[in-house]
Amino acid sequence: MKRKVNEMNTIDAALVLVDISGYTRFVNFHSVSQVHAEEIITQLLEAVIDAAEFPLVLNKLEGDAVFLYTNASAGPHDRVAKDVLNQVNGLFSAFRAKQNELIDGGRNGCPCDACENIDTLKLKAILHFGNVVVKQIRQFTELAGNEVILIHRLLKNSVGMPEYMLITDAFLKLSSVPKGWAGQAVTEKYDDLAEVTGQAFPVQYGAPVAERKATLMPREVVGKVDRKLWWAQLPKRLFGKRAFKNLPG
Numbered sequence: 001m002k003r004k005v006n007e008m009n010t011i012d013a014a015l016v017l018v019d020i021s022g023y024t025r026f027v028n029f030h031s032v033s034q035v036h037a038e039e040i041i042t043q044l045l046e047a048v049i050d051a052a053e054f055p056l057v058l059n060k061l062e063g064d065a066v067f068l069y070t071n072a073s074a075g076p077h078d079r080v081a082k083d084v085l086n087q088v089n090g091l092f093s094a095f096r097a098k099q100n101e102l103i104d105g106g107r108n109g110c111p112c113d114a115c116e117n118i119d120t121l122k123l124k125a126i127l128h129f130g131n132v133v134v135k136q137i138r139q140f141t142e143l144a145g146n147e148v149i150l151i152h153r154l155l156k157n158s159v160g161m162p163e164y165m166l167i168t169d170a171f172l173k174l175s176s177v178p179k180g181w182a183g184q185a186v187t188e189k190y191d192d193l194a195e196v197t198g199q200a201f202p203v204q205y206g207a208p209v210a211e212r213k214a215t216l217m218p219r220e221v222v223g224k225v226d227r228k229l230w231w232a233q234l235p236k237r238l239f240g241k242r243a244f245k246n247l248p249g
């Protein structure tokens with residue numbers, strides 16, 4: 001069937017909202033810090049976006065968050081959900097790798113609040129699955145409907161963990177999580193929407209999932225990276241960051 005360019009239609013889709021938090025409490029950022037904070041967030045968001053592979057595509061940048069989705073017509077729903085879960089796992093690895101790179105790199109020469117507190121930045125991801133309206137406006141694909149509203153509301157939730165994946169039951173019905181992931185049951189209710197249930201999982205770097213090896217860091221690789229970082233950061237731990245701020249990156 002031929003489809004007109006401006007026609008609205010609905011698709012089943014896996015939805016992913018990835019959000020960086022941690023800087024908001026520094027209300028007194030002066031201008032240098034503000035610029036550096038934006039630079040740091042931008043680099044981290046870019047690392048996350050770069051790690052996402054088709055059919056998981058970027059839909060929109062939303063401040064410190066990224067909205068991605070996979071059109072479920074890319075395959076059977078359960079395969080789509082599994083791929084998305086694997087990929088989101090990889091996004092966390094990409095985020096952490098870039099964060100460590102920024103901490104170890106030239107930035108730690110800068111004594112501003114933003115550069116000195118990169119380690120306080122945290123990543124969380126919301127995963128949901130549902131039917132959404134697709135609107136084509138010029139070159140932009142806009143996703144709309146209740147499920148899109150819901151996943152955004154879920155950013156404000158009762159999960160108490162610093163870094164986590166919050167996965168709705170609609171998504172979990174299609175893809176189970178890897179063995180060993182211990183979830184915390186979550187129930188949220190937002191005024192105009194039906195109650196939503198799901199599970200929150202603390203982030204497990206290098207958690208083993210099959211199929212999409214390219215975007216997932218196997219446990220051994222993560223181990224190696226971490227050991228290297230441990231040694232690289234040792235002087236800082238012993239003598240503090242400021243003692244090294246005049247050394248070249």
Ligand SMILES: [Zn+2]
Binds near residue numbers: 032114116
């Ligand atoms: Zn700075």
